[in-house]
Amino acid sequence: MFLEIRFGVLSARYLPGQTISKAEVGEVYQCRPAAVAEVLGALVHEGYLTRQGRSEFAVRTWGREEVEDLFELRANFEGWAAFRAAERASDAEISLLVALAAEAREATPDDPESLERVVIENLRFHVEVMRMSRIPQIPDMARMVLPNALHRRIVWSQPADDAEQSFRMHQKIASAVAERSASMARLLMREDIYSSREAVLAAIEDLAGREASETVTIVRFAPTFEFEGRLYGQGSREPGADGRTIPFGVPAAKLKQG
Numbered sequence: 001m002f003l004e005i006r007f008g009v010l011s012a013r014y015l016p017g018q019t020i021s022k023a024e025v026g027e028v029y030q031c032r033p034a035a036v037a038e039v040l041g042a043l044v045h046e047g048y049l050t051r052q053g054r055s056e057f058a059v060r061t062w063g064r065e066e067v068e069d070l071f072e073l074r075a076n077f078e079g080w081a082a083f084r085a086a087e088r089a090s091d092a093e094i095s096l097l098v099a100l101a102a103e104a105r106e107a108t109p110d111d112p113e114s115l116e117r118v119v120i121e122n123l124r125f126h127v128e129v130m131r132m133s134r135i136p137q138i139p140d141m142a143r144m145v146l147p148n149a150l151h152r153r154i155v156w157s158q159p160a161d162d163a164e165q166s167f168r169m170h171q172k173i174a175s176a177v178a179e180r181s182a183s184m185a186r187l188l189m190r191e192d193i194y195s196s197r198e199a200v201l202a203a204i205e206d207l208a209g210r211e212a213s214e215t216v217t218i219v220r221f222a223p224t225f226e227f228e229g230r231l232y233g234q235g236s237r238e239p240g241a242d243g244r245t246i247p248f249g250v251p252a253a254k255l256k257q258g
């Protein structure tokens with residue numbers, strides 16, 4: 001249920017502003033109301049939906065200014081995390097980061113599993129840099145500024161050339177950290193984050209401009225979906241930008257820091 005509804009939002013089958021009925025979801029998936037509430041609640045926490053009442057939710061609408069602000073905030077604090085990582089990381093941590101950057105590979109358009117690998121590899125690289133910074137507040141900031149919905153939209157919106165450039169940039173960031181060049185690591189991290197901004201803004205503006213009915217018609221999805229020449233899969237429930245996966249039914253605010 002979680003993966004298919006998320007897939008519906010990402011693939012533009014469910015469009016921004018459309019309402020989702022909890023009762024209809026339960027009927028289509030033939031499950032109890034409590035399970036539906038947990039899934040829809042998780043999708044709210046991860047940025048795919050907004051809550052409109054006790055029984056209704058809506059596909060989240062992302063505004064241009066909001067996305068620009070989030071990119072700016074993320075570039076600032078992740079840039080600073082890269083700066084501190086270059087100063088504070090252990091040699092073992094740096095070796096891991098260099099290996100992560102070196103092993104990353106571009107997604108194949110007709111292989112949905114390869115795109116999921118890119119999603120996880122990209123996330124892990126950024127999580128490792130933040131951990132290496134030794135800044136305790138970074139994880140909570142990361143989850144607020146980069147919800148899963150925005151992270152996946154970044155990956156889904158990237159043309160192949162931009163994705164390849166991102167791999168190279170990660171290698172440069174890892175090299176700067178390894179050389180203890182804090183200022184260069186910060187500059188490269190900021191550049192890497194900003195590189196996807198225009199593609200994401202174009203994608204959300206396209207979605208906002210599409211005509212849609214007021215209410216989503218809940219459907220079951222096939223395991224894969226072709227979108228703009230690339231084959232996507234439903235994927236898995238990966239960790240958030242703070243490296244933690246929120247269990248179903250547990251609000252993010254109640255999680256203990258890990």
